[in-house]
Amino acid sequence: MKINTLNQCTIGFSDDDIVEAMRDISGYLDITPSDFKEIYQIASRHALERLKNSVKAEHVMTTPVITAFEETSLLDAAKLMAHNNISGVPVLNSKKTLSGVLSEKDFLKKLVYQDRDNSNIGNGSFMNIIAQCLELKSCLAADLKKLFVKDIMSSLPITVKKSMSIMEVAAIFESKKINRTPVLDEGSNLVGIVARSDIVQALC
DSSP states (O other): OOGGGGGGOSOOOOHHHHHHHHHHSOSOOOOOHHHHHHHHHHHHHHHHHHHHHHOBHHHHOBOSOOOEETTSBHHHHHHHHHHHTOSEEEEEOTTSOEEEEEEHHHHHHHOOOOOSOOTTSOSSOHHHHHHHHHHOTTOTTGGGGGOBHHHHSEESOOOEETTSBHHHHHHHHHHHTOSEEEEEOTTSOEEEEEEHHHHHHHHO
């Protein structure tokens, strides 16, 4: 979703739709279908702009958030992500404040794996495969069983404040090339997570 596509969240309509709408209005209208269409388009654009600025991250975020701790083993983290069918989790330190994010990409960065024959790995999501692999002694990724979330997580995660407008959040998604981000309150406490799909759903 690029920022431009947010401006396309309007209902398309034909000239016949406009004529029928004008007929439904009681009384006489000294206006042409073309004028009506232009007014409607302008009004829709203003309404969309107002919506973009009034809807905040806290209005569309998912809560409560599934999290992992720095000291969580990678096996347990993989099982957690597989069970919840998610591709990443915010990571909390011992003080329960956000310290990083663990994602599928972090696992991939650590895996040195030449995929010659994966027919016996099994079916399921990527994280489910990782979880199964970590349980096998012969797994090429078995060394990851000795590691913890803090060992491979991405530190200094990109975050947004719950008071930010969804357009500000969308701009961050676009500039940072990310699909979701943790949401913090004014005290920097983790209160939710917002995804691109949440913004599109709010506007369309």
